[in-house]
Amino acid sequence: MDFRPTEEQKMIQQMARDFAAKELKPRAPEIDTTAKYPLPVLKAMADLGMMGMNIPAEYGGSQAGVVSYSLAMTEIAKACASTAVTMSVTNMMAEVLHTFGSEEICSAHIPKICGGEYSCGAFALTESTAGSDPASMKSTAKREGDHYVLNGSKTFITSAEYAGVFVLWAKTDKDAGAKGISAFVVGKGHPGFIVGRHEEKMGQRGSPVNEILMENCCLPRSNLLSQEGDGFKIAMMALDGGRIGIGSMAVGIGLAAIEYATAYAQNRIQFGQPISSFQAIQWMIADSFTELEAARLLVLRAAFLKEKGERFTREASMGKLFASEIANRVCYKALQMLGGYGYMKDYPLERYSRDCRVTTIYEGTSEIQRLVIAREILGSNYVS
Secondary structure, three states, rough: OOOOOOOHHHHHHHHHHHHHHHOOOOHHHHHHHHOOOHOOOOOOOHHOOOOOOOOOHHHHOOOOOEEEHHHHHHHHHOOHHHHHHHHHHHHHHHHHHHHHOOOOOOOOHHHHHHHHHOOOOOOOOOOOOOOHHHOOOHHHHHEOOEEEEEEEEEEEOOOOOOOOEEEEEEEEEOOOOHHHHHHHHHEEEOOEEEEEEEOOOOOOOOOOEEEEEEEEEEEEHHHHOOOOHHHHHHHHHHHHHHHHHHHHHHHHHHHHHHHHHHHHHHOOOOOOEEHHHOOHHHHHHHHHHHHHHHHEEEEEHHHHHHHHOOOOHHHHHHHHHHHHHHHHHHHHHHHHHHHHHHOOOOOOOHHHHHHHHHOOOOOOOHHHHHHHHHHHOOOHOOOO
């Protein structure tokens, strides 16, 4: 068993690290303060191959693989969580289109995602009454000849303001529960498809989250992904992969926090010596780095299994659950190490703490991850 990245994976990790240090870290405080994202940065990431990392070269992807994607995601998140979540959703979108889209859909949209012609993509699943329970969604898609007419709304849709293309879920059979959900591709600006209110968020403020409205949105039948009724399966498969991205992001935020706090502790003098000489601080540092390393390896195991084409649902949920909860705990400890300064906006710890909080919520809450893991271990008959 070899835990070392390959030379190619190390090269991609270093590329992401260099880009993050030069282009993202200096901008991150302003992005957070203004809640406005510099879109040319996303184009530069696409030019480096970071917006289609598991997509074949024939569609403009870098086909770097899932492990490289996880390593790169962690480096990007260390510098700017808003950028990292945009990268995560866009890569997830590209993979959904590649896996379930027709050749017409793939050719029309994936090269624009990977090449940066679209700033990013968006994943429109959540509704106000359908978060952890997507089967309860109210949005509908009524078949009329060679078209579907969509009506309803979505909420908390990441990157909706900037996205060039969306995957959208709606019910084609209102009485069939999860089996009645279908998935569609919608281009930006399509008639009847409206990007609505920008939500004000606690953290990751440079990543916009919006409401979406569908008012008699008429889509050709060719915009259907896979077949009618496959939407729930598509969403669950996408979320499995998305959890690798969010777990990688959480590790990156946690590392940024504890690395900053450790450097601070080595220079902060109290009682005539650096606070890093005190056992209480040393244990915070030791526990944080140990737990983050364990989280990193859990997430990379899921990435490895996905890359090999093996089942990875349980491992992705384990990685996402552990990494997101540990990263939040590490951010708390890191802020505590700075004391009152950690609470001030002049220092990045309060931003890391705000940015990290949502990682236990999106792509499936911690509670949902525990249900997924339990089902994988016990079987669905034992878990309600």
